[in-house]
Amino acid sequence: MMNGRPEGSDSLSREELFRMFADEACRDGILEDFEKKILLNVARFLRMENDEAGRILQDSHERFEQGLLGESRRFEPRALYLRALQGIYADGQVDSIEEQMLAGLRKMFNISLEDHEAMLKTFAVPAAMVKSEPSLEVPVVSAPESSMPKESAKAEVEAEHNLLSLSPGSTTGHLAERLEFNRQQAWFSDQCNWYQIQRRVSEPMAQNWNRFLIGLQQGSEKEVYNALDAIDDLLGPLNEILLADVMMALGAIRWSRVLLKTRFANDRNGPARTWPLENIYMRLSIKMGPILISIDHLRIREGIEEVASLVFVHLLEDLAMLIESRHIDPMPHLGSLMRMVFRVAPKAGVMHRAADLLKMLAAEAKRQGGILAYQFVQVCRNICDAEPRNHPLIVEADQAILAIEPEERFFPQDYQTPMSRPSANKPYDPAMQRLERLITETAGKHETEQMLTAALAKIDLSILDDTKINAEKSAAENGLDPADFIERYVIAMILPELPDYQRPVMAFFSLGFAGGHHEEMKGGWCHIWLKENAKKGLQIWPDFPVFPSTELLSLPLSGSDVPVLKEALQRSGGAYDVALVDPDRKSARIWHQVGDLDPTGNLYLAEHDLLPAENNAEALRCLDAALSGQPWLSGALIQKGLIAKRSDDRATARKYFAEALSVQPHDPHALTRMGVLEKNENQLEKCDEYLIKSLHILPVQPSAMVTLGSDMLSRLASDDSSALPLWDYYIAGLHAHRGDSQDFREIAGVSEGLDPKLARNATIVPVDTVFYI
Numbered sequence: 001m002m003n004g005r006p007e008g009s010d011s012l013s014r015e016e017l018f019r020m021f022a023d024e025a026c027r028d029g030i031l032e033d034f035e036k037k038i039l040l041n042v043a044r045f046l047r048m049e050n051d052e053a054g055r056i057l058q059d060s061h062e063r064f065e066q067g068l069l070g071e072s073r074r075f076e077p078r079a080l081y082l083r084a085l086q087g088i089y090a091d092g093q094v095d096s097i098e099e100q101m102l103a104g105l106r107k108m109f110n111i112s113l114e115d116h117e118a119m120l121k122t123f124a125v126p127a128a129m130v131k132s133e134p135s136l137e138v139p140v141v142s143a144p145e146s147s148m149p150k151e152s153a154k155a156e157v158e159a160e161h162n163l164l165s166l167s168p169g170s171t172t173g174h175l176a177e178r179l180e181f182n183r184q185q186a187w188f189s190d191q192c193n194w195y196q197i198q199r200r201v202s203e204p205m206a207q208n209w210n211r212f213l214i215g216l217q218q219g220s221e222k223e224v225y226n227a228l229d230a231i232d233d234l235l236g237p238l239n240e241i242l243l244a245d246v247m248m249a250l251g252a253i254r255w256s257r258v259l260l261k262t263r264f265a266n267d268r269n270g271p272a273r274t275w276p277l278e279n280i281y282m283r284l285s286i287k288m289g290p291i292l293i294s295i296d297h298l299r300i301r302e303g304i305e306e307v308a309s310l311v312f313v314h315l316l317e318d319l320a321m322l323i324e325s326r327h328i329d330p331m332p333h334l335g336s337l338m339r340m341v342f343r344v345a346p347k348a349g350v351m352h353r354a355a356d357l358l359k360m361l362a363a364e365a366k367r368q369g370g371i372l373a374y375q376f377v378q379v380c381r382n383i384c385d386a387e388p389r390n391h392p393l394i395v396e397a398d399q400a401i402l403a404i405e406p407e408e409r410f411f412p413q414d415y416q417t418p419m420s421r422p423s424a425n426k427p428y429d430p431a432m433q434r435l436e437r438l439i440t441e442t443a444g445k446h447e448t449e450q451m452l453t454a455a456l457a458k459i460d461l462s463i464l465d466d467t468k469i470n471a472e473k474s475a476a477e478n479g480l481d482p483a484d485f486i487e488r489y490v491i492a493m494i495l496p497e498l499p500d501y502q503r504p505v506m507a508f509f510s511l512g513f514a515g516g517h518h519e520e521m522k523g524g525w526c527h528i529w530l531k532e533n534a535k536k537g538l539q540i541w542p543d544f545p546v547f548p549s550t551e552l553l554s555l556p557l558s559g560s561d562v563p564v565l566k567e568a569l570q571r572s573g574g575a576y577d578v579a580l581v582d583p584d585r586k587s588a589r590i591w592h593q594v595g596d597l598d599p600t601g602n603l604y605l606a607e608h609d610l611l612p613a614e615n616n617a618e619a620l621r622c623l624d625a626a627l628s629g630q631p632w633l634s635g636a637l638i639q640k641g642l643i644a645k646r647s648d649d650r651a652t653a654r655k656y657f658a659e660a661l662s663v664q665p666h667d668p669h670a671l672t673r674m675g676v677l678e679k680n681e682n683q684l685e686k687c688d689e690y691l692i693k694s695l696h697i698l699p700v701q702p703s704a705m706v707t708l709g710s711d712m713l714s715r716l717a718s719d720d721s722s723a724l725p726l727w728d729y730y731i732a733g734l735h736a737h738r739g740d741s742q743d744f745r746e747i748a749g750v751s752e753g754l755d756p757k758l759a760r761n762a763t764i765v766p767v768d769t770v771f772y773i
Contacts, residue, residue: 014046018053020080022060025108031061038104045088045101068450077109078170079571082119089120168665171573172594175666178697181437183768188725189430190310194251197307200244204234209248216258216764221280228252228287235294246300247307249291250344253337254314256284257766260322260330261736262519264547271487272516272547275329285333292340308345309431314766315341316354316435319379320442321769323364324589325522326515326582328375335379342386342393349427350435355392357439358383362400364446367453367587370513377405384410390418449588452505452577455498456585461509463555464491464585468511487512488549492540494530494557496565504568504576506540506597507588514582518589520546522773523700523737525668526578526591529608532601535559541604565599566630574632574664595664596635602626603636616643634664638673645677653677668698676707684711688726695730699770702743705734709747717754727758732765736772739763 021042025035043053084105088098106116169176201209208230215223231249235241259281265274295304315338322331342351358380365376380397388394395417401409409415468486475485489511496504506528510517527543536559546552557565569576574595581588598604602622610619620643623636630636641656654677660670675690691708694701709731715723734744739762748759 014048015052015056018042018046018048019056019060021105022057023063024077024080026057026060026064031057034104035108038101038108041098041101041104045098068447068454078111078115081105081109081111081116085116085119168663171575172664172666174575174592175594175697179666179693182696183699183770184692184695184726184729186434187729187768190434191725191728193310193430194254197244197247197251200242201248202234202242202245205231205242205245205248208234212252212255213764216255216280217760219277219280221283224280225283225287228284228291232287232291232294235291235298241298243300243303246295246298247303249295250304250307250311250341252284252291253288253311253341255764255766256281256337257314257318257769257772258736258764259284260318260327260772261739262325262327262522262772263740264519264545265516268548270549272550273327273519275327278329281330282333285336288337289340292344296344305345305348305425306428306431308341309348309350309428310434312338312341312345312348312354313350313431313435313438316357317438317769320357320361320438321773323361323368323372323376324445325518325773326368326372326513326589327518328372328515331372331375332378332382335382338379339382339386342383346386346388346391347425348431349425350431352392353427353432353435353439355396357435357442358393358396358400360439360442360446362396362403364449364587365400366404368582369584369586373404374408377401377408381408381410390421392421445590448590451501452498452579452588452590453581453586455501456507456581456588458499459495461585464509464511467491467553468583471511483512485512487516489551489553490517492542492552492554494538494540494555494565496557496561496568503572504565504597506576506578507581508540508579509581509585510583512583514580516547517550517580518773520544520550521578521580521589521591524591524698524770525593525701527596528578529604530597530599530601531604531608536562538562538565538599538601541608543607562599569597569599569630569632574630574634595633595660595667595670598626598630598633598636600626600630603633603639606636606639611639611643616647619643632663634660634667634670637663638667638670641673650677650681666697668694668701668704671697672701672704672707675704679707679711687711692726699733699768700737702734702738702741705730706743706747709734710750713747713751713754716758728762728765729767731759732762732767733771735762736767 018039021039025031025039039053039057043050084102088094088102094102102116105111106113198206198209208227211230212224212227214220215225215227231252234245235249259277260275261277262273262275264272267274315334319331319334319338322328322334345351362376362380365373377400380400383397384394384401386394389411398409398411398415398417406413467489471486471489472482475482487510491509491511493507493509494504495507498505508517508521521544523544529541529543530538531541533539533556535556537556539554539556541554542552574597576593576597578591578593579588596603602625606619606622606626610616610622620640623640626636627633637656637660641653641660644650644652644656654674657670657674657677660667661674664670671690671694675687675694678684678687678690688708688711691704691711694704695708698704709727712723712727712730716727731744731747734747738744744759744762748762751759
C-alpha cells in the first residue's frame with residue numbers, strides 16, 4: 001500500500017495485548033516469580049489458555065536473548081497501564097483477581113498509587129469504585145471477549161492524552177537519557193590531559209607541533225607532511241627523547257578527526273557530499289607509520305599504554321561515526337591507523353574490549369552491504385595484519401571478514417582461528433569509560449534500527465521497488481549509468497503505525513547508495529513539515545537543504561489515514577522518528593524527535609507561508625488550530641512565542657516558551673528559545689543552564705551554540721577563564737558541523753577583536769563525533 005501501513009486490521013488482539021505485557025516482563029532478562037503471577041492473572045483476564053500464554057511468554061524470552069527487546073516499545077509502560085485500567089473498569093466491576101493483577105502490574109511498572117489515582121481521573125469511574133487500593137491497567141483489546149465497549153475508542157485516546165498532560169516527558173525518555181552524560185566535561189578532562197603533555201614537550205617538538213596545527217588550520221598537505229616528518233626525526237634512537245615528545249607524536253592521530261569534516265559539493269551533477277581534506281588525511285595515515293614504528297622500537301612502557309588507549313578509542317569513535325553516516329572513503333586509512341596504534345600497546349585493556357564493539361560494527365556493516373561493507377572488510381584486514389593472532393580483536397576482525405566477504409580473508413582459507421586470550425593488563429579507566437559509553441550508545445542505536453527494519457519488512461513497500469525499476473529503465477533509455485542515476489532518488493513516506501514499533505516514522509527511502517543524502521540530513525534534528533494536499537491527505541515537506549541533483553518524491557498519506565497518524569502521535573506524546581533507510585531496507589539511520597510534527601498541516605502553513613509574509617494574525621489562527629486537540633505540539637507554542645518576541649512582548653513570549661517546556665520538557669528548541677530570552681534579559685546564569693541542557697539533547701543546534709558561544713566570549717573578555725572550556729567545545733563543534741556557514745563566520749568575526757586566534761583555532765580542536773554527523 002502507498003501509505004506503508006500493514007495490510008489487514010491493526011487493532012489489538014488478546015494475543016498482541018498479552019505479548020506486550022510479556023515483553024515488559026522479559027525486558028530486563030530476569031523473569032521473577034511475582035512477574036509470573038502477574039502474567040498468569042493477565043492471561044486469565046484475557047481468557048487465554050495456559051499453553052497459548054506460555055508460548056507467547058517463551059517467544060518474548062527468545063526475543064530478549066536475540067537482542068530484539070529494549071527501550072523501544074509500541075506503548076510506554078504508563079500508557080500500557082492506563083489501557084489496562086480502562087479495560088478493567090469498563091464494566092463497572094473489579095474482582096479480586098483483577099485487583100491482584102493491578103497491584104502486581106504497579107509493582108512491575110513502578111507506578112505509585114498517586115499516579116494510579118491520577119489515571120483514574122482521566123476517565124469516568126463510579127465514585128464507589130475509587131478506593132485507597134486502586135487497580136492496574138490492561139490495554140484495551142479488540143477481541144469479542146473484551147469488556148471494553150467500542151464507543152470508548154475516542155475516550156481512550158483522550159484519556160491517554162490526559163495522562164500525557166499529567167506526566168510531561170513520559171514518552172521521551174530516549175531523549176532524556178542524553179542529559180545523563182556530560183560530553184563537554186568528559187571532553188574537557190581529555191583535553192586537559194593533552195594540554196599537560198604539551199607543556200612538557202621539548203622546544204623542537206613544540207615548534208613542529210605548531211607547524212602541524214598550522215598545516216591543519218590552512219588545509220596544507222605540505223605543511224602537515226613536513227611537520228610530521230620533523231616529529232619523526234625527533235624520535236630517532238640517537239636523540240635524547242622526552243616521554244612527552246613521544247606522547248605528543250601519538251596525539252597527531254587524535255587530531256586527525258578534524259580532517260574528517262564533510263560538506264556539500266559544488267558540483268551539482270555529482271554526489272551531494274564532498275570530503276575536502278581527503279589528501280591530508282591520507283598523507284597523515286601514511287606518515288604516522290614511521291612515527292609509530294619509531295615509538296614501538298623505543299619500547300617505552302611508562303604512560304605510553306595509557307595514551308595509546310585513549311587514541312585508539314578515538315579511532316573507534318571515528319569508525320562508528322563513519323559507518324553511521326555512510327562516509328566510506330576514510331575507512332581504509334582509518335584501518336591503517338588502528339593497526340599501527342594497536343602494535344604500540346596490544347596488551348592494553350581497551351584493545352581487548354574493542355573486540356565487542358567491532359562485532360557490533362561488523363553486523364551493521366553487513367546489514368548495509370555494498371561498498372561500505374567492502375571498506376569495513378579492508379579495516380578488518382588491516383587489523384588482522386598485526387600480532388598476536390590470538391588477540392580477541394584480531395580474532396573478531398577475522399570473523400567479521402568471514403561473515404561479510406569470506407574471499408577477502410587475510411589469513412589462508414584453511415586457517416583455524418585460535419582461541420582468544422584475556423588481557424593481562426589493567427585497563428586505563430578514562431579510555432575504558434569512553435569505550436564503554438561508545439559500546440552502549442552503539443548497541444542502543446543498532447537495537448532501534450533493527451526494530452525499525454524488522455517492522456518495515458512486515459509492510460507492503462512494493463511501490464519503492466517499482467519506482468526503482470522504472471528509474472533504472474529511464475536511465476538506460478537515456479544512456480545514463482543506472483547505478484549513478486538511482487542514487488539521486490529519495491522517496492519520502494509517512495508511516496503512522498508500524499508493527500512492534502512504538503513511534504510514527506517519517507521515512508526517507510534511498511534507492512541507491514545513501515552517502516550524499518546523509519550530508520543533506522546532517523545533524524541531530526531533521527526538521528520536516530507535513531503539508532496538506534488537495535485531497536486532505538498529507539505529504540512530507542523537508543525543511544533542510546536538499547542537493548540540486550536529488551530527486552525527492554514525497555508520497556501522500558491518504559486523507560482516510562490522517563486520523564491514524566493523529567492517534568499514533570497522541571499515544572507517543574508527539575514523539576516520532578525520522579529515518580533515512582538504505583536501499584535494501586535492512587539498515588537505517590534514525591533521528592529521534594518530538595513536538596513539531598503537525599498532522600493538521602497548520603504548522604506548515606504558519607512557518608512556510610504566513611510568517612515569512614509577516615501575516616502574523618493568520619499565522620496565530622493556524623497555530624491555535626494546530627494546538628486544538630494537540631497541546632503537546634511544542635513547535636506551535638514556540639512559534640507563538642517568537643511572534644510575541646518580535647513584537648517586543650517578552651512577557652507573552654516567556655509564557656509560550658514556558659508552556660512549550662511544560663508539555664515537552666525534552667524539546668531542545670524550546671530550551672534554546674527560553675535560554676535566548678534569558679540572555680536578552682541579562683539573566684546569564686539561567687541562559688547558560690537552558691542552553692547547556694538543550695545542547696546535551698541536541699549538540700548540533702546552531703542557535704544554541706552561537707548564543708552560548710557569545711555568552712562565553714563576553715565572559716572571556718572579562719577575564720573569566722572558566723568560560724574557555726565551553727567556548728572551545730561548542731565553537732569547535734559549530735565549526736565541525738557548520739564551519740562554512742554564516743553562523744560561524746559571524747561569531748569568528750566578533751571574536752577577532754578579542755583574540756585574533758580564538759575562533760580560527762576552532763578549526764583545529766578535535767571534538768566529539770556528534771558534531772561531524
